[in-house]
Amino acid sequence: MNYNAIRAIYRTEMARMMRTVVQSIVAPVLSTSLYFVIFGAAIGSRITEIDGVSYGAFIVPGLIMLSIMTESISNSSFAIYFPKFSGTIFELLSAPVSFVEVLLGYVGAAATKSVIIGVIILATASFFVTIEVAHPAIMLLFLVLISVSFSLFGFILGVWADGWEKLTIVPILVIMPLTFLGGTFYSISMLPPAWQTVSLFNPIVYLISGFRWSFYENADVAIGLSLGMAITFLSLCLIAIWWIFKTGYKLRN
Amino acid sequence: MQPVIRITDLTKTYAGGYEALKAVNLEIDRGEIFGLLGPNGAGKTTLINIVCGIVTKTSGTVLVDGFDNVSDYRETRSRIGLVPQELPTETFETPLNVCRFSRGLFGKPDNPEHIEKVLKSLSLWDKKDQKMMLLSGGMKRRVLIAKALAHEPDVLFLDEPTAGVDVELRQDMWNVVQSLRESGVTVILTTHYIEEAEQLADRIGVINHGEVIIVEEKTKLMRELGKKELVLHLTDPLAGIPTSLGDFELELSDGGCELTYHYDTKRDHTGITSLLAALHDAGIKFNDLNTSQSSLEEIFVGLVHKDS
Numbered sequence: 382m383n384y385n386a387i388r389a390i391y392r393t394e395m396a397r398m399m400r401t402v403v404q405s406i407v408a409p410v411l412s413t414s415l416y417f418v419i420f421g422a423a424i425g426s427r428i429t430e431i432d433g434v435s436y437g438a439f440i441v442p443g444l445i446m447l448s449i450m451t452e453s454i455s456n457s458s459f460a461i462y463f464p465k466f467s468g469t470i471f472e473l474l475s476a477p478v479s480f481v482e483v484l485l486g487y488v489g490a491a492a493t494k495s496v497i498i499g500v501i502i503l504a505t506a507s508f509f510v511t512i513e514v515a516h517p518a519i520m521l522l523f524l525v526l527i528s529v530s531f532s533l534f535g536f537i538l539g540v541w542a543d544g545w546e547k548l549t550i551v552p553i554l555v556i557m558p559l560t561f562l563g564g565t566f567y568s569i570s571m572l573p574p575a576w577q578t579v580s581l582f583n584p585i586v587y588l589i590s591g592f593r594w595s596f597y598e599n600a601d602v603a604i605g606l607s608l609g610m611a612i613t614f615l616s617l618c619l620i621a622i623w624w625i626f627k628t629g630y631k632l633r634n
Numbered sequence: 635m636q637p638v639i640r641i642t643d644l645t646k647t648y649a650g651g652y653e654a655l656k657a658v659n660l661e662i663d664r665g666e667i668f669g670l671l672g673p674n675g676a677g678k679t680t681l682i683n684i685v686c687g688i689v690t691k692t693s694g695t696v697l698v699d700g701f702d703n704v705s706d707y708r709e710t711r712s713r714i715g716l717v718p719q720e721l722p723t724e725t726f727e728t729p730l731n732v733c734r735f736s737r738g739l740f741g742k743p744d745n746p747e748h749i750e751k752v753l754k755s756l757s758l759w760d761k762k763d764q765k766m767m768l769l770s771g772g773m774k775r776r777v778l779i780a781k782a783l784a785h786e787p788d789v790l791f792l793d794e795p796t797a798g799v800d801v802e803l804r805q806d807m808w809n810v811v812q813s814l815r816e817s818g819v820t821v822i823l824t825t826h827y828i829e830e831a832e833q834l835a836d837r838i839g840v841i842n843h844g845e846v847i848i849v850e851e852k853t854k855l856m857r858e859l860g861k862k863e864l865v866l867h868l869t870d871p872l873a874g875i876p877t878s879l880g881d882f883e884l885e886l887s888d889g890g891c892e893l894t895y896h897y898d899t900k901r902d903h904t905g906i907t908s909l910l911a912a913l914h915d916a917g918i919k920f921n922d923l924n925t926s927q928s929s930l931e932e933i934f935v936g937l938v939h940k941d942s
């Protein structure tokens with residue numbers, strides 16, 4: 382294992398975040414606060430409690446998930462797409478590293494950022510509403526699992542994309558709809574039965590539900606199912622990346 | 635002594651079906667400066683990129699220090715530094731940071747003294763904290779060299795190091811190459827300028843259309859390059875070369891109608907004048923003559939003309 386390489390990649394990626402601290406941290410915090418003002422305070426005041434939780438508090442886990450999913454994807458897809466685009470990836474390809482080191486460096490850094498952002502949003506939210514976390518350990522586990530999985534997914538996206546358009550189109554056309562329809566702002570049980578069934582095909586429902594369970598112990602699906610889904614998604618991404626490095630897909634000629 | 639790089643029957647067919655390398659065999663000796671000479675599209679970059687792990691080979695083997703570059707890639711890659719032909723740079727990073735990064739990536743612990751030494755040797759020290767996007771093309775190339783040297787490689791590949799480079803950088807680069815050689819580093823440089831190979835290399839390999847045509851000591855090759863031939867079309871065919879012309883390196887062909895003379899342009903006396911006099915004395919008449927270069931030189935001339 383090339384620990385120096387992991388450190389070099391991780392350090393450089395974290396330094397990049399510090400250089401763009403406004404874009405990396407302030408922006409998601411600001412947008413989350415806006416969601417709060419609009420959905421939590423303005424509209425939410427007209428909505429009754431959901432399963433005994435005020436609407437403002439109800440949406441907190443969903444908002445955190447929304448942010449860390451989009452941030453994870455955009456951070457790690459950019460981190461690998463940009464060297465590919467500029468050509469500097471030649472160095473990574475010629476370095477004595479396996480996909481393990483590359484992932485620990487790039488995905489580790491992207492996931493770290495996401496976890497930091499998640500914690501900051503949680504702190505921001507606690508200014509607006511009172512939040513209780515029933516199962517802090519599970520909460521943290523989900524936070525890390527989702528950050529890592531979506532950073533891995535972003536990495537795959539960054540390798541696959543051969544243009545800026547592709548890089549932005551997947552988050553906008555696939556991830557964003559799935560997240561918004563995944564119960565960020567509502568409980569699946571509020572939907573008509575037919576749509577409840579449709580929603581169960583959306584993997585993000587399971588992730589948000591599980592995360593919300595760790596706060597308020599109410600969930601759309603069983604917590605075990607949520608954890609299973611998170612781990613499955615993580616494994617699928619890992620297998621895809623292992624395959625990418627093994628075959629050199631879109632990386633090596 | 636075991637060669638530092640041994641390439642056996644290496645082939646590469648790109649996805650589109652283009653055969654960029656056709657069974658290349660090449661050995662690079664430890665500590666030498668090897669010039670890989672060939673026109674654009676000959677396969678130089680492909681060859682280097684395969685050794686470095688950037689391009690996957692189709693068949694054949696590459697050994698670096700006895701290690702296979704696919705199954706033992708950690709061993710081989712950590713020994714190799716590459717300065718690519720293109721100039722890709724991390725726009726928002728600084729020379730100091732990218733060198734630190736390269737060193738770590740290749741498995742070496744931090745060593746600020748070494749990085750400082752490398753940056754200074756390439757006149758980059760006063761630019762170490764500037765954003766790369768503010769650096770000129772020549773400076774970027776220096777940074778790429780610095781990056782490759784940051785992890786103290788045993789083998790350094792320079793892919794077309796002087797393409798579009800100013801005189802000053804060329805000089806700096808030669809100095810760096812010389813001092814690397816003194817410290818035992820093997821340097822492989824590709825170029826399509828004969829002069830460049832001539833100045834620096836101990837041995838020269840010529841590659842064309844994905845085939846290594848010749849590998850030779852530079853001094854020997856330079857002698858070969860001087861060879862030319864003069865062909866005389868005789869009016870009357872000869873049965874044999876007259877004994878009075880025995881001192882000349884002559885060859886009779888085309889049913890006795892063509893007389894070929896081999897000579898060396900680099901010698902003080904080519905012998906052409908005395909040959910013509912001797913022909914006159916022997917009563918041999920010719921109605922046409924032409925000179926041509928040996929095939930190797932044709933390749934070189936082709937190369938040089940392409941780019942000048």
Ligand SMILES: Nc1ncnc2c1ncn2[C@@H]1O[C@H](COP(=O)(O)OP(=O)(O)O)[C@@H](O)[C@H]1O
Pocket residue numbers: 634648649650652654672673674675676677678679680681
């Ligand atoms: N990625 C690629 N896909 C298809 N053909 C390629 C690729 N890279 C290089 N080639 C072809 O392979 C040949 C050798 O290229 P290259 O190794 O770059 O030559 P050189 O470095 O000697 O100029 C060229 O004809 C080039 O067009």
Ligand SMILES: [Mg+2]
Pocket residue numbers: 678679680719793794
């Ligand atoms: Mg080339």
